[in-house]
Amino acid sequence: MDEVAQLIRKTFAEMFPDAHCELNHQNPFELLVAVMLSAQTTDKSVNKVTPKLFTKFKTPKDLASAEVIEIQELIKSLGLYKTKAQNLKKMATILVEEFNHQVPSEMNSLLKLPGVGRKTANVILSVVFNIPAFAVDTHVERVSKRLKIALETDNVLNVEKKLQRFFPKEAWNKLHHQMIFFGRYHCLARNPRCETCKLKEVCKYYQELKNL
Ligand code: SF4
Structure with a gap:
């Protein structure tokens, strides 16, 4: 150096x-949702909507089963909320169907999730799995x-x-x-x-x- x-x-x-990471979360799934919501908005705004969102949708299965409109309703104070709501549902569906309800710990797998780019994937790798990123x-x-x-x-x-x-x-x-x-x-x-x-x-x- x-x-x-x-x-x-x-x-x-x-x-x-x-x-430290300023997005409030209790588990890898919640962090993934929060990071996806944080695109083009502040962590503070995300932290305002996630308590209700996480209370209503506790697991990938809950979110995968939700109507997009229900998700939209809870995150509508955020920019791009319509796209984000769609991506959240699709992401949760893939977690359920392809990743045994778990957030994957590999970059390539994370990048398969709708709405997840390198930034989000790197946050998950480093914060959740302590993998250098x-x-x-x-x-x-x-x-x-x-x-x-x-x-x-x-x-x-x-x-x-x-x-x-x-x-x-x-x-x-x-x-x-x-x-x-x-x-x-x-x-x-x-x-x-x-x-x-x-x-x-x-x-x-x-x-x-x-x-x-
Ligand atoms: S631009 Fe940023 S890094 Fe550069 S001197 Fe100003 S505060 Fe420091």
Whole structure:
């Protein structure tokens, strides 16, 4: 690991030692549902709808048997709720029919589920199964690009690969949460807190701002 990677890791660890998944869940199935619901919406909004949703649909079988309209009703405060409701039902049906009612622990199997992309699959692998993975959400992508870990032109998959090369594998799971916290609470999309940031010297965004 080079010096910049060490500095970033140390800074994240000092700022967010307890970074964790902020989607409320009690089991792998609930986390999968919550991550699917979190597409293009905040964890806070998801946490508002999941208590009722999880009370009504406790298992993949419950959700697979539900009417899409019932699911829609419970998640309609979220963006894309119609598509999300359809995907939830289809996902639950596949869990029941192909995965013995369980959330699978392999990337390829997870990617077979409707509404599940690499980000969601990586969250499940790391949070549920403790398998090293680096989920790239909007915060991780923005921070990676500002800190020159990835290029502005990189797509999400390239960002993921570059993060995996940049940091040691054993650190990925913790760093993923710390990077989300860093992006969510410090290096905000608009008005990042650059003046108090310990990563100014290695930050492309800050250096460009200074040269304006
Ligand atoms: S200097 Fe500013 S833009 Fe760069 S990492 Fe820190 S908060 Fe983010």
